[in-house]
Amino acid sequence: MHAMKELWNYFNEIKTIQYIDELLGWDQSVNMPKGSIEGRAEQSKFIRELIHKKIKSDKVGELIKKAEKLNNLSQTEKALIREAKREHEHAKKIPDELVGEITKTRALGFIEWEKAREKSDFSRFKPFLQKMVELRIEFAEKLDTGPTLYSTLIDLFEPGATYNWVAKIFSQMKSSIVKIVKKLNNSSDKPNQSILKKYYDPEKQWQLSNEIIKKLNFDLNIGRQDKSTHPFTSSLSSVDTRITTRIWEDFLPACIFGTIHECGHALYEMGFDEEIHGTFLADGCSMGIHESQSRLWENIVGRSREFWVYWYPIFKKTFPENLKDYSMEEFYRSLNVVQPSFIRVEADEITYGLHIILRFELEKMMIEENLQIDELPEIWNTKFEELFGIVPPNDKEGVLQDPHWIGGYGYFPTYALGNLYGAQIYHKVLKDNPKLPQDYEKGEFSNLLSCLKENVYQYGKIYRASELIKKITGEDLNPDYFIKYAENKFYPIYGF
Ligand code: ZN
Numbered sequence: 001m002h003a004m005k006e007l008w009n010y011f012n013e014i015k016t017i018q019y020i021d022e023l024l025g026w027d028q029s030v031n032m033p034k035g036s037i038e039g040r041a042e043q044s045k046f047i048r049e050l051i052h053k054k055i056k057s058d059k060v061g062e063l064i065k066k067a068e069k070l071n072n073l074s075q076t077e078k079a080l081i082r083e084a085k086r087e088h089e090h091a092k093k094i095p096d097e098l099v100g101e102i103t104k105t106r107a108l109g110f111i112e113w114e115k116a117r118e119k120s121d122f123s124r125f126k127p128f129l130q131k132m133v134e135l136r137i138e139f140a141e142k143l144d145t146g147p148t149l150y151s152t153l154i155d156l157f158e159p160g161a162t163y164n165w166v167a168k169i170f171s172q173m174k175s176s177i178v179k180i181v182k183k184l185n186n187s188s189d190k191p192n193q194s195i196l197k198k199y200y201d202p203e204k205q206w207q208l209s210n211e212i213i214k215k216l217n218f219d220l221n222i223g224r225q226d227k228s229t230h231p232f233t234s235s236l237s238s239v240d241t242r243i244t245t246r247i248w249e250d251f252l253p254a255c256i257f258g259t260i261h262e263c264g265h266a267l268y269e270m271g272f273d274e275e276i277h278g279t280f281l282a283d284g285c286s287m288g289i290h291e292s293q294s295r296l297w298e299n300i301v302g303r304s305r306e307f308w309v310y311w312y313p314i315f316k317k318t319f320p321e322n323l324k325d326y327s328m329e330e331f332y333r334s335l336n337v338v339q340p341s342f343i344r345v346e347a348d349e350i351t352y353g354l355h356i357i358l359r360f361e362l363e364k365m366m367i368e369e370n371l372q373i374d375e376l377p378e379i380w381n382t383k384f385e386e387l388f389g390i391v392p393p394n395d396k397e398g399v400l401q402d403p404h405w406i407g408g409y410g411y412f413p414t415y416a417l418g419n420l421y422g423a424q425i426y427h428k429v430l431k432d433n434p435k436l437p438q439d440y441e442k443g444e445f446s447n448l449l450s451c452l453k454e455n456v457y458q459y460g461k462i463y464r465a466s467e468l469i470k471k472i473t474g475e476d477l478n479p480d481y482f483i484k485y486a487e488n489k490f491y492p493i494y495g496f
Pocket of ligand 1: 261265291294
């Protein structure tokens with residue numbers, strides 16, 4: 001058989017197994033009884049090992065070599081070879097024992113993290129964290145794909161990105177965010193969130209969240225929404241994308257924006273060109289680009305005035321007691337409060353970047369500068385005060401809030417890159433289609449979806465993020481678009 005065809009088939013098979021793994025994970029988070037974890041863990045381990053073995057096999061190496069020699073390869077074929085090679089080389093460099101050790105430490109450490117966070121007791125989590133940092137350093141040393149250890153880890157999530165590149169972008173972003181937050185803080189006409197912090201019937205929230213995804217063109221014929229502790233998106237095939245949301249009865253935004261965020265991820269997954277359905281390229285371009293789409297729908301669209309011109313009357317009708325005394329404008333402003341806060345996942349879209357910068361700087365210190373894990377809580381608090389002007393009252397609201405570090409390092413930066421990519425892409429889309437926001441006022445989002453599909457979604461993983469952003473906007477990632485967007489949106493909200 002033709003080498004290219006054989007490579008396609010082989011990786012389509014791997015993709016099929018990965019979809020089955022996703023199904024196991026989705027079921028575990030949504031349906032599975034708590035007591036059934038042991039059996040599921042066994043199944044997941046089996047499937048992961050199977051995938052690892054298949055990617056690592058010498059047969060793949062040979063197929064890649066043969067395919068690379070072919071002439072007249074299409075863009076898509078070249079991309080498949082690139083991805084196959086990357087995965088194969090990674091898998092070959094990392095010994096099975098190290099993979100096993102990381103998986104085990106993560107599983108045990110996650111359970112300990114939950115207890116430590118609950119009791120705000122860093123000391124019980126510390127040994128697991130220490131171990132994971134050591135394992136990830138070893139992992140990065142073995143992989144050795146970037147100019148530094150931390151760059152190697154960042155590249156796993158944002159292919160092509162390095163520490164220096166991210167640091168430069170973040171330093172531009174940081175000074176502008178600090179300036180904006182300072183100015184907003186001096187406003188004598190600040191919005192407040194009290195409207196949102198009332199009892200909102202969970203059943204009604206759930207119904208509204210389902211109405212919203214329908215209007216956003218989430219295709220219920222090939223997708224569904226459920227509830228889970230932490231919202232997530234999971235694709236179980238090219239025609240089966242599931243999202244989840246969570247409902248807090250005393251804080252309306254948790255469910256609504258959780259839903260819109262995950263719907264943004266899902267629209268991306270549902271928008272791949274049919275040519276790449278079921279293939280290894282049916283995936284987001286990078287974590288940063290994937291996050292740009294969830295945040296674009298959640299913040300740029302979902303927290304816009306135009307969006308609420310359509311939705312506020314519906315919300316008012318659904319929650320008449322809570323909202324009868326408030327205008328659409330007051331509600332809109334309450335959704336866009338900017339203020340320093342301790343918890344990342346509850347942060348507004350402006351101060352969010354500072355939460356990421358804090359983690360980015362600490363990850364660098366842990367992976368490359370031998371930061372003593374004992375000192376982590378104290379360093380967290382000192383840096384937090386420098387960035388936000390407030391100090392977390394305890395470790396639960398400080399260093400223990402996120403579980404990410406019991407898994408890996410280099411993932412956090414992609415969240416903030418998502419805000420920046422999103423603003424730059426949206427700026428271009430809006431320049432080409434200035435009337436789009438008028439659609440939102442009518443509850444109409446299909447034109448925006450078509451634009452994003454055409455520019456971003458259809459390609460899946462064919463391009464690298466740096467290529468895609470240049471192809472769409474004509475320039476490299478530039479944080480100025482996010483800063484301009486933030487100033488234009490938030491200064492008026494705060495009466496400037
Ligand atoms: Zn996301």
